[in-house]
Amino acid sequence: MKINPQSFFNFCANHAPLLRALSERGGELSETEVMRLIHANPSAIEELPETARRRLRELQILVPTEPGSELLFMAEPLSRLLTYLFNEANPATPEIIRGYVMSLETTGKQLGRALDEEDVQRVKLAFDEISLTLRRIHADLNETQHAILAEVARYKTERARVSVREKYRLIVHWMERYVEPMIEIVRADGPMRAAFDETERLLYRAREEALFNDHPALVRNLRFLRLVSAHALRVFTQCRKEIQPLFESLRRSSFIAEGAARALEKLQAEGLSKWGNEYLIGVAAFRFQNVPSDMAIALALQRVIEHPPEPPPVLEFAAEKENPGALVRLMWLDSLPDLVRDDLPVEDLMGWLVKKYPERDTSDVLAGFSGLLFHNDFQAAFADEKPRAYNTTDGEIGASPLQLISA
């Protein structure tokens, strides 16, 4: 259906905010959503929303996604026009640029054949096509650069609550989808450069063989070839420079966020007891072991200070007049093994002791008995006789006779 340009542009003039909203919204739209946008962006003239909706369809500003569909989208030519008018940009995909390169290669082959056949008409057609392709490449490169820079600026300035990891994923998408593949295409030894070199060679050949007399057009194409080639590499190198710091920053932030999230997740899932030291950030701290605390030292000092004074012990340095009893006893005990050795075998050790040392008390007799019983040089055995009573100076000992022999 033919559209009246006058009506079209009149409508556009009165509905610029609505068109912009539709353009920004992009994608498929339901009738309900279209009505919502109409209400939110009233026209400059008095008009019922229903009229605006109807005119959008009549002027083919919104077209159905497929025949009979209730979903609509903005007509592509208008979308491009609005992008141009609002100074917005859509990035060209690497596939689009690769398509241009392939188109140049095909046109180059056609030009080559036309030159071989000296077909001036086809040479001219090839020239026009090369010009068109180069202009498109140039325009799309500019638009892509524009889109990437706008996206970078948006990341830097936007404070919306989009998580760092989400942003990182998006910026990685831009890097991987647009910047890096584009650089692969346009770099000095890439496919675009090769196609351009071939095209340039053919253009020179056309000039040398005088098959194409429009020298200004030829010069223009040659100039444009060089310009687009240099421009493409510069554009994407610049894009990478713009996006790289943001990419690095977001990548680092994303990893930091991931680490923190994992640590918290583990704590939440398994509790503190199983969290372990893996997630802790160690801090040096000197630890002293078995050192008394300040309080303990203070208490000890206090006890010393508060202790009642005592006279120091007096040592007797004069020689003692009597033999010390304990020493005499110890010497007697030490001498017993030698003394008993002469009387071995002794049939009744206890009897031998009380008979030989009747002045000794019960304690001395038992100490002597034990010393001999466990001495390494002797062996003892019960004599298989009935128990007897042994009298000492301070009492009586009841015991079975014990025989003592050499070991």
Place this chain on the structure above:
Amino acid sequence: MNELLHLEKIFDRLKRGCHLGPDDEPEFSALSSQRFDEYAAYFAALGLTLVRHEREFFYFEPDNQEDVPITLPRIAVFSYIIIDHAANQGRPIEEFIFGQNFLITALPHFTLDRYTALLRQVDVHNVDDLRILLNRMEQIGWVKIKGLGEDEYRFLRPFHRVFSKCLEVAQSAQAAPPDASQRAAT
């Protein structure tokens, strides 16, 4: 002039777990000087490793403590929560952490039930507990409270140790086989 400057003061602070950054003068300048290796060698003879972090601050390498003081998990949970919150704000995390002063009363730690539950696990229940925690973090040189407004603090450069730990955790998770966690869970 062979004497190492401010040695006693440096040792006194580092041995208590303190990190020395640009806010700690004159010790920081002494360690940042060309004589860092001499300081490191001096402490190495005592069995202590003086670490120079890539972000230019200094600390003693901690022992592998078997008996971990409770403050360490508290500090870790506090730090991970502020990072998690920063990530949700959509800004680069380091810019968020170091680019502003924080009000203790406006911290995000008790704004989500999830955060509150995590803090409860390390016995941090309210803003007063956070204040105690932040005081400890000030002692080790990770935040600065004194000299700022009431209830205000800011993070100091040594807080990068938390970022380093986060990167380490993320990298080890990525290095692990993708189905390891699933196998462990089953």
